[in-house]
Amino acid sequence: MKNMGVLVQKELREHSRNYKLYWIPIVFMIFGILEPVTNYYLPQIMESVGNLPAGSDFMWPQFQGADIFVSLMGQYQLIGILIIILAFMGAISSERKNGTATLLYVRPISFSSYFFSKWLVVNAIVLGSLWIGFLAAWYYIRILFGPVAIGDVLTFIGTYSVWIVFAVTVVLSLSAWLSTSAAAGLSILILLVIQILETVIGTYWMVSPWKLATYATYPLQGQVFESGYWMSLILTVFLIVVLFSLGAYMAKRNAAKTTV
Secondary structure (H helix, E strand, O other): OHHHHHHHHHHHHHHHHOOHHHHHHHHHHHHHHHHHHHHHOHHHHHHHHOOOOOOOOOOOOOOOHHHHHHHHHHHHHHHHHHHHHHHHOOOOHHHHHHOOOHHHHOOOOOHHHHHHHHHHHHHHHHHHHHHHHHHHHHHHHHHHOOOOOHHHHHHHHHHHHHHHHHHHHHHHHHHHHOOHHHHHHHHHHHHHHHHHHHHHHHHHOOOOHHHHHHHHOOHHHOOOOOHHHHHHHHHHHHHHHHHHHHHHHHHHHHHHHOOO
């Protein structure tokens, strides 16, 4: 347990020095603020820069608060996932390549603790950023569009957080297994390309980790969770455990590849 505390402190110092502890929450918060503000003032923005013909009367859609949350989630599904991949694709593989890991591997620590410390700190940074972004959006949504039930908002964010933990675990496990560039490429394939395929042909199945983002919006849209949601949630948690175990195992297996 003492080693675990030291490892967590080491990760926090590292992410503080490379500013990920600061810029990732700021980016998520900026998107959380911009999404409701931009959508609220969209008619005025288009009138000033849209070069619409004189006398034209375009009926802008009347957005509700729930629509803004769903739209913001769409931003996080693309840009947020890319940030996670690019920021943490080398979390373990880079330490092997530059020799930093040698200073850790010679000490009496378990690879499970080593991987868990990274998993814990990265998830804390990403989930903290995600919640900051959504809560910032909720504040402006209340002002500009009207209130959205806090219970629905928390259920929405909580469900989506499970998907984000899955995404983080995928990236870290691949970083423990592969080189940084290979981890980045395969992470993009798993988290973004399959997500697109899920959107196109996902109507043929109801259970998948990639469906959690869709199921997360159900409370905002007045829909109730059905068996597909619960089975997807259980499957995602199971895959997180499997990927975590794989990441710890691959970190140990590839320790010999560390540059000295």
